[in-house]
Amino acid sequence: xxxxxxxxxxxxxxxxxxxxxxxxxxxxxxxxxxxxxxxxxxxxxxxxxxxxxxxxxxxxxxxxxxxxxxxxxxxxxxxxxxxxxxxxxxxxxxxxxxxxxxxxxxxxxxxxxxxxxxxxxxxxxxxxxxxxxxxxxxxxxxxxxxxxxxxxxxxxxxxxxxxxxxxxxxxxxxxxxxxxxxxxxxxxxxxxxxxxxxxxxxxxxxxxxxxxxxxxxxxxxxxxxxxxxxxxxxxxxxxxxxxxxxxxxxxxxxxxxxxxxxxxxxxxxxxxxxxxxxxxxxxxxxxxxxxxxxxxxxxxxxxxxxxxxxxxxxxxxxxxxxxxxxxxxxxxxxxxxxxxxxxxxxxxxxxxxxxxxxxxxxxxxxxxxxxxxxxxxxxxxxxxxxxxxxxxxxxxxxxxxxxxxxxxxxxxxxxxxxxxxxxxx
Amino acid sequence: xxxxxxxxxxxxxxxxxxxxxxxxxxxxxxxxxxxxxxxxxxxxxxxxxxxxxxxxxxxxxxxxxxxxxxxxxxxxxxxxxxxxxxxxxxxxxxxxxxxxxxxxxxxxxxxxxxxxxxxxxxxxxxxxxxxxxxxxxxxxxxxxxxxxxxxxxxxxxxxxxxxxxxxxxxxxxxxxxxxxxxxxxxxxxxxxxxxxxxxxxxxxxxxxxxxxxxxxxxxxxxxxxxxxxxxxxxxxxxxxxxxxxxxxxxxxxxxxxxxxxxxxxxxxxxxxxxxxxxxxxxxxxxxxxxxxxxxxxxxxxxxxxxxxxxxxxxxxxxxxxxxxxxxxxxxxxxxxxxxxxxxxxxxxxxxxxxxxxxxxxxxxxxxxxxxxxxxxxxxxxxxxxxxxxxxxxxxxxxxxxxxxxxxxxxxxxxxxxxxxxxxxx
Numbered sequence: 074x075x076x077x078x079x080x081x082x083x084x085x086x087x088x089x090x091x092x093x094x095x096x097x098x099x100x101x102x103x104x105x106x107x108x109x110x111x112x113x114x115x116x117x118x119x120x121x122x123x124x125x126x127x128x129x130x131x132x133x134x135x136x137x138x139x140x141x142x143x144x145x146x147x148x149x150x151x152x153x154x155x156x157x158x159x160x161x162x163x164x165x166x167x168x169x170x171x172x173x174x175x176x177x178x179x180x181x182x183x184x185x186x187x188x189x190x191x192x193x194x195x196x197x198x199x200x201x202x203x204x205x206x207x208x209x210x211x212x213x214x215x216x217x218x219x220x221x222x223x224x225x226x227x228x229x230x231x232x233x234x235x236x237x238x239x240x241x242x243x244x245x246x247x248x249x250x251x252x253x254x255x256x257x258x259x260x261x262x263x264x265x266x267x268x269x270x271x272x273x274x275x276x277x278x279x280x281x282x283x284x285x286x287x288x289x290x291x292x293x294x295x296x297x298x299x300x301x302x303x304x305x306x307x308x309x310x311x312x313x314x315x316x317x318x319x320x321x322x323x324x325x326x327x328x329x330x331x332x333x334x335x336x337x338x339x340x341x342x343x344x345x346x347x348x349x350x351x352x353x354x355x356x357x358x359x360x361x362x363x364x365x366x367x368x369x370x371x372x373x374x375x376x377x378x379x380x381x382x383x384x385x386x387x388x389x390x391x392x393x394x395x396x397x398x399x400x401x402x403x404x405x406x407x408x409x410x411x412x413x414x415x416x417x418x419x420x421x422x423x424x425x426x427x428x429x430x431x432x433x434x435x436x437x438x439x440x441x442x443x444x445x446x447x448x449x450x451x452x453x454x455x456x457x458x459x460x461x462x463x464x465x466x467x468x469x470x471x472x473x474x475x476x477x478x479x480x481x482x483x484x485x486x487x488x489x490x491x492x493x494x495x496x497x498x
Numbered sequence: 499x500x501x502x503x504x505x506x507x508x509x510x511x512x513x514x515x516x517x518x519x520x521x522x523x524x525x526x527x528x529x530x531x532x533x534x535x536x537x538x539x540x541x542x543x544x545x546x547x548x549x550x551x552x553x554x555x556x557x558x559x560x561x562x563x564x565x566x567x568x569x570x571x572x573x574x575x576x577x578x579x580x581x582x583x584x585x586x587x588x589x590x591x592x593x594x595x596x597x598x599x600x601x602x603x604x605x606x607x608x609x610x611x612x613x614x615x616x617x618x619x620x621x622x623x624x625x626x627x628x629x630x631x632x633x634x635x636x637x638x639x640x641x642x643x644x645x646x647x648x649x650x651x652x653x654x655x656x657x658x659x660x661x662x663x664x665x666x667x668x669x670x671x672x673x674x675x676x677x678x679x680x681x682x683x684x685x686x687x688x689x690x691x692x693x694x695x696x697x698x699x700x701x702x703x704x705x706x707x708x709x710x711x712x713x714x715x716x717x718x719x720x721x722x723x724x725x726x727x728x729x730x731x732x733x734x735x736x737x738x739x740x741x742x743x744x745x746x747x748x749x750x751x752x753x754x755x756x757x758x759x760x761x762x763x764x765x766x767x768x769x770x771x772x773x774x775x776x777x778x779x780x781x782x783x784x785x786x787x788x789x790x791x792x793x794x795x796x797x798x799x800x801x802x803x804x805x806x807x808x809x810x811x812x813x814x815x816x817x818x819x820x821x822x823x824x825x826x827x828x829x830x831x832x833x834x835x836x837x838x839x840x841x842x843x844x845x846x847x848x849x850x851x852x853x854x855x856x857x858x859x860x861x862x863x864x865x866x867x868x869x870x871x872x873x874x875x876x877x878x879x880x881x882x883x884x885x886x887x888x889x890x891x892x893x894x895x896x897x898x899x900x901x902x903x904x905x906x907x908x909x910x911x912x913x914x915x916x917x918x919x920x921x922x923x
Contacts, residue, residue, distance in 0.1 A: 082551075083572055095540055120622055122511075167506055173878075213868055411537040440536060443635055
């Protein structure tokens with residue numbers, strides 16, 4: 074015997090029963106509809122890749138998290154992708170070279186990632202995302218952010234923010250610090266944790282001008298509304314960061330036109346980008362929930378790793394984080410119910426089958442109850458399984474009794490009336 | 499540099515570019531719509547399972563084909579499922595015990611299976627299927643077959659057959675043959691190959707009554723239309739096979755009511771069932787194509803392997819075989835085009851963004867061309883990328899020029915006319 078369900082699945086791996094699965098399908102559908110309206114076309118990268126091919130496109134962080142194993146057929150190491158963007162980069166660079174840029178591509182898929190042992194986090198992630206390939210311009214970055222906003226609006230999210238960073242601003246600020254590799258890494262971590270006092274201590278150990286010190290000390294505090302960009306302009310001491318700020322201003326200008334500025338916040342001390350990011354990065358959050366529901370950004374060097382120099386930007390939604398954030402709200406949108414369960418006590422099942430067929434033809438969901446049981450038991454079953462109606466169908470030409478389970482109200486209609494095109498359940 | 503695309507993916511693994519990916523999405527959508535109308539509700543089993551848990555539900559054939567590896571986190575062998583039905587069995591037996599039977603469950607997922615080295619077959623399969631759990635009756639088997647027919651009809655397939663077998667008929671016929679294990683296996687293989695002369699030779703080596711010999715020799719020939727059941731009744735010598743024939747007759751009786759008899763053929767020498775099958779099995783074929791597009795059958799003992807005794811039946815569609823079989827036909831149903839590409843030569847992008855937004859709101863797919871290039875180049879790009887229209891948008895309040903790429907016909911409308919709710923592209 075197998076025991077408690079917990080131990081039946083590897084850590085961080087879950088089943089989704091109908092209530093949640095229907096919500097995941099709904100989230101996916103809404104997102105894919107937005108992608109399609111913005112002229113993105115689907116591609117399907119595979120579940121399996123050669124490790125050496127995949128790794129070209131993975132940062133160190135994700136390389137460590139990759140599920141890898143020997144392929145019995147072929148004898149090489151293969152991997153289950155922890156990220157779909159490098160797969161899209163490979164496909165674009167090797168299989169779509171003939172087509173003219175830009176490409177607008179979308180995908181939905183699952184990825185596997187190892188997590189820290191104790192974290193209890195999901196190791197299987199569901200992602201729906203887009204890649205906009207071949208455009209360098211701030212308009213393209215703005216398109217990604219505007220789309221992410223439209224996705225969240227289409228999902229019925231109300232209070233959310235898109236938090237924007239620019240990896241070049243950060244890189245410019247810490248570039249050429251006279252610190253050892255170890256210390257440099259610790260400085261970056263302190264900035265990421267927004268631990269100003271720790272950061273101050275570390276910076277005391279290295280020779281810096283006051284202005285440079287102030288620039289770096291400002292990083293953990295450069296988050297908030299639009300005023301962040303002004304504050305950043307006031308402390309910046311290097312050209313790389315200055316260019317990054319200009320780029321942010323340009324993207325913002327386009328975003329103003331998109332009318333999404335109310336949702337935008339900034340965090341210039343943010344390092345969350347996957348390490349292939351090269352410019353604007355962003356994450357979406359729902360009010361009060363710390364898990365990002367979407368993330369994305371510019372990655373101008375990734376596709377070149379597969380042999381085609383092309384700038385690109387994109388984003389992906391994490392469907393499980395969306396489900397977690399919107400679970401209650403989705404109860405309204407995703408009807409957990411089935412329309413009709415047909416009770417058919419007579420030996421001749423033809424009348425019930427005809428009724429079921431007619432209902433389905435009109436888009437209703439309908440099943441026949443096939444267990445030999447009484448009407449009372451059928452009703453108990455139908456209620457537990459979230460049916461809306463039980464229909465009692467006897468011989469052909471007779472009458473059909475329709476019981477609405479919500480209030481047990483009933484109506485009885487002639488058989489042919491239920492078959493008719495104008496019948497409404 | 500990475501070279502030819504062929505060597506970039508493991509054997510039997512494919513990418514799907516937009517034209518095919520859109521068709522796969524369409525196939526999936528049509529099937530899921532049918533499943534939903536028949537009151538099946540989705541579940542999502544995971545991509546990863548413990549091997550020892552999964553193997554309980556796998557026959558020997560699939561055990562050999564399972565991708566397996568060590569889970570760094572947890573240290574046990576894990577596997578990528580080669581079949582979704584055992585996952586559903588596990589979920590039902592361990593996580594849905596409280597809910598009343600029957601269950602109607604559906605899924606869409608990908609499975610990985612090793613194949614014979616030279617075969618060149620797909621190792622990643624896309625499956626959409628259903629499981630009807632808790633019903634013993636022939637009506638349930640008939641529901642599966644009727645649904646499979648409705649799926650194929652909904653997909654626009656015209657000439658197809660559902661080929662029905664009954665594993666118990668076959669098992670009854672070869673049960674207790676006085677042959678060694680090896681010979682017995684060879685006999686089964688000869689029957690599966692429909693190699694009557696080889697079979698006759700093998701049967702000469704073992705002591706059998708004439709009637710028994712005739713019964714077994716008949717197996718490779720028991721395929722065709724409804725008359726097969728009469729021929730089978732004429733040669734049958736054992737009760738197990740007789741009960742299987744009765745079961746087939748009962749299922750057929752219900753199918754007559756469903757009105758799908760035109761699509762039905764029989765093959766009683768068929769062994770194709772996965773080894774968990776216990777009764778009626780079936781496969782769907784499109785005219786002239788040897789690859790089954792769907793397969794299914796009864797499996798009354800599988801769920802018990804996970805601790806819940808429940809009869810069940812189900813089927814799954816192989817989306818890649820469907821794609822292969824219906825590829826051309828799907829060209830009509832799955833529009834490869836995007837509606838509008840917006841050309842916006844002026845620096846102020848707001849008018850173009852407003853037009854794009856208005857089009858999307860009405861369900862059109864629209865993108866703005868963001869590369870600095872002339873109208874001629876934009877049109878060349880739009881044609882290559884299958885856009886239907888190029889729209890030239892200049893300043894606000896001006897006119898919008900709409901070029902239909904199919905015939906280069908043009909019309910020019912006031913800006914506000916294109917924004918209006920009644921605008922039709």
